[in-house]
Amino acid sequence: GENVEQHPSTLSVQEGDSAVIKCTYSDSASNYFPWYKQELGKGPQLIIDIRSNVGEKKDQRIAVTLNKTAKHFSLHITETQPEDSAVYFCAASKGFGNEKLTFGTGTRLTIIP
């Protein structure tokens, strides 16, 4: 089955700096890669996603890149703000018809004011 590894497990950055979280996946059939943000006491919430036919996607301060050959994808947050502090999860699935999401182990991001 699919295996998703995520690094680092914890990350602290100064407010205003950039944060990068990296994930690798094992199943080359995976074609959908979402990123979820989980705030304290809440459920995970989708913040951005990317499909395998796209190399990069950006939404304001958040961007995701995908390297299908190397089977890794990354989340980039620029101009970090205190409200970005949360646990971030990457995930992978084979898309429609096989929607099981396999999650990475999470990254606790702390923004230092």
Added chain:
Amino acid sequence: DTAVSQTPKYLVTQMGNDKSIKCEQNLGHDTMYWYKQDSKKFLKIMFSYNNKELIINETVPNRFSPKSPDKAHLNLHINSLELGDSAVYFCASSDRIPPQNIQYFGAGTRLSVL
């Protein structure tokens, strides 16, 4: 209006008891899921139902039995609770619009087995 709602939010019970967690979604989605998040925050899928039919069943002990009375509800019943069942359980739903599968999560139910 909460899109995916779970009840209760907290559940404290003794080992050996039977308990249920309820989940309802008002998004009109056909597919619902149960995930377990352990103390290290690791999220793992347990079950998935599409239009009341079981489509994903990970290697979960048969003490866990999901029940879907209709496509807007997916309840989780747990028999003979064990200490290791202590975790946060999340319900989620999705619309299965190809090619992606955006899943929307509830706020979770924190289960503590004493």
